[in-house]
Amino acid sequence: MIKQENFREEADRAVDWIDNYFKTLRSLPVKSHVKPREVYDRIPPEAPLQGEDVSKMLQDLDSIILPGITHWQHPSFHAYFPANSSYESVLGEMITAAIGAQCMVWETSPAAAELEERMTEWMALAAGLPNTFKGVIQDSASSATLVAILTARERATQFQSNLNGVPQGLRVYCSSEAHSSIEKGVGVAGIGRNNLVKIETDPEQRMIPEKLEKAVCDDLAAGLTPICVVAAIGTTGTVALDPLPEIAAICTKYNIWLHVDAAYAGTALLLPEYRYICQGIEHADSLVFNPHKWMFVNFDCSLYYVKDPALLVRTFDILPEYLKTATHGAVNDYRDWGIPLGRRFRALKLWFVLRGFGLEGLRRRLREQIALNEYFAEKISQSGRFTLLKPPFLGFTLFRVNNDDDAITENFLKTINASGKIYLSHTKVNGRYAIRFHAAQTYIQKEDIDIAIDTLYI
Numbered sequence: 001m002i003k004q005e006n007f008r009e010e011a012d013r014a015v016d017w018i019d020n021y022f023k024t025l026r027s028l029p030v031k032s033h034v035k036p037r038e039v040y041d042r043i044p045p046e047a048p049l050q051g052e053d054v055s056k057m058l059q060d061l062d063s064i065i066l067p068g069i070t071h072w073q074h075p076s077f078h079a080y081f082p083a084n085s086s087y088e089s090v091l092g093e094m095i096t097a098a099i100g101a102q103c104m105v106w107e108t109s110p111a112a113a114e115l116e117e118r119m120t121e122w123m124a125l126a127a128g129l130p131n132t133f134k135g136v137i138q139d140s141a142s143s144a145t146l147v148a149i150l151t152a153r154e155r156a157t158q159f160q161s162n163l164n165g166v167p168q169g170l171r172v173y174c175s176s177e178a179h180s181s182i183e184k185g186v187g188v189a190g191i192g193r194n195n196l197v198k199i200e201t202d203p204e205q206r207m208i209p210e211k212l213e214k215a216v217c218d219d220l221a222a223g224l225t226p227i228c229v230v231a232a233i234g235t236t237g238t239v240a241l242d243p244l245p246e247i248a249a250i251c252t253k254y255n256i257w258l259h260v261d262a263a264y265a266g267t268a269l270l271l272p273e274y275r276y277i278c279q280g281i282e283h284a285d286s287l288v289f290n291p292h293k294w295m296f297v298n299f300d301c302s303l304y305y306v307k308d309p310a311l312l313v314r315t316f317d318i319l320p321e322y323l324k325t326a327t328h329g330a331v332n333d334y335r336d337w338g339i340p341l342g343r344r345f346r347a348l349k350l351w352f353v354l355r356g357f358g359l360e361g362l363r364r365r366l367r368e369q370i371a372l373n374e375y376f377a378e379k380i381s382q383s384g385r386f387t388l389l390k391p392p393f394l395g396f397t398l399f400r401v402n403n404d405d406d407a408i409t410e411n412f413l414k415t416i417n418a419s420g421k422i423y424l425s426h427t428k429v430n431g432r433y434a435i436r437f438h439a440a441q442t443y444i445q446k447e448d449i450d451i452a453i454d455t456l457y458i
Contacts, residue, residue: 001051010054017058018090022073026448029420030074032067039068070423075441075448079425081236081264082395082440086296088356092349093298103343106331116347117332119354123291123303126359127269130282133305136337137346141263142181144288144304145230147312147338149185151286152228152257154315162315166190171219173197174230175207177237179261182230191227204390205238205429207231209246216254228257231284233277234265237427237436238389239396241265241277248283260287263302267294268394270363294395295362296442297353301346304338312337365442369395372449373439379453386456389429395440398429406433421455 002010042064072083103112120135138144149172153161156170170191174182176198187193197219200211216226229251231242244260251258260281266289268274281287287305291297306312317336325333335341357365377392380399389398401409410433413426425436439449 002054013054013058017061022087025071025074026076028066028071028074030071030076031417031420031423032070033418033420034068039064073441074423075444076422076451077441078437078439078452079423080436080438081293082438083292083299084294084296084440084442085298086353086356086442088352089296089298089349092352096345096348099345099348101345103345104335104341105325105333106327107325107333109345110331112345112347113332113334115351116334119347119350120303120305122354123350124305127266127289128272128275129269129287129305130307132282132307133287134307134309135303135305136332136334137350138288138302138304138338139300139344139346140302141179141261141288141290142184143339144286144302145179145181145259145261146185146188147304147316148230148257148259148286148288148306149182149189149191149228151306151312151315152259153189153191155257155311156225156227159314161190169195169224171195171197171216171224171226172228172230173199173212173215173226173256175199175201175205175232175235175242177201177205177207177235177240178230178232179236179263182261195224201240203430205235205240207242207247209243209250212247213250216250216256220254226254226256228259230259230261233260233262234394238398238429239265239393244278244284245280248280251285252283257286258284260284262287262289264290264293265394266303267291267366270295270359271366274394291350291353294366294440295353296357296365297350300344301350309337369439369444372444372446373397373437375446376437376439376449376452379449380456383457389434395438397437397439398427398434399437400432400434409433409435416455419455422452 071077073085101109101112103109106113116137120137124133124135138147153166153170157167161167166189172186172191172195174196183193183196186196197215199207199215202208212229219226229247231244231247233241233244248258260278262278265277269278285307288302290302292299292301313336316338334343373395374392377388377397380386381388385402386399387402389400401412403409413424413435417423427434427436
């Protein structure tokens, strides 16, 4: 056990490890190549009876854990969506861990509650969101979308579902390209996954509004109850933009809750030239985007905005005796704004990042990464070996090997990832295998893009 008088010495060891990790990250293989159970089998089957030194823990961290880590902060990590960190965010996370606050209500952590409220206001203003939106920090977009579905469910059933159970016949809609968390959320909400209607998309993988309206009308004619539409601003597979104004008009016409999932692309709203991607957002009921994806804030930190927070609070508010406080109703008790009672102090690391980078610093870095992605797309399109499936957008490029055989592209990707030099992921576009690339790591530079290009030409 670390004694108080020894904490500084032991903490210095950990900070030195973190410092060395960031400095040597480029030299590590970006993707772990351990075999299943390899790490597990190297960990003793029982906890030690006696306490061990931090130095021994750090040795085992290097020898056992590090080989089994896929390095999401590596500048050659181009897979999935980013989950970025930064020095500012790490410092905020360290202090958050030291404070160890349980931020369930204002009374338990007044500064945490009020900093969270102010940070959601800062971000709404920086992103050009309507001032009618009020925000809260959730753990992930999956949780935020579930919160939206639950609130839509309660509004549609006059708040009877929480009391008496979920009635049959509720319907939720999203595009066939939408994130799997929507289907999971519909199931968890008790609506039933078979009541999620996936709407056909156009050749650009965007939801077709006419198909949405027909599905809604068909359901109404069948005696079913449309309660929620989830529009994607940046789909997982291709970062497609659903036509928000047209979808919003349909939701207004039929009194359906409109939730906007902008988990990755929402960070681009910090750039005035990209505000067009959320045209019509003032007609939405809720929105989520993740600073922990592309805004250099450690996972987890997801911003959820809602137009009518009273509906949100009514959906989740339960007030047992032990949580009754004199300030209830006068301040935001954020345990009523989501599912868990216990809440982390996530606002602190967001505060550190916003102050450390500044809005202009964030905007400059985002624009640099967009330019790096455009550089990457230009180089591979000129190679004659690959086909771009969409123009580069934000930090994202989608391409495939020039061959009609999907297996060629799939095997090529496996070979690239096995090299350990870069890490890419895949999707399918109109049934065809495609490779996804992101130039969005916090400290990525042109030299890292050149490494990716050189590796792809193997």
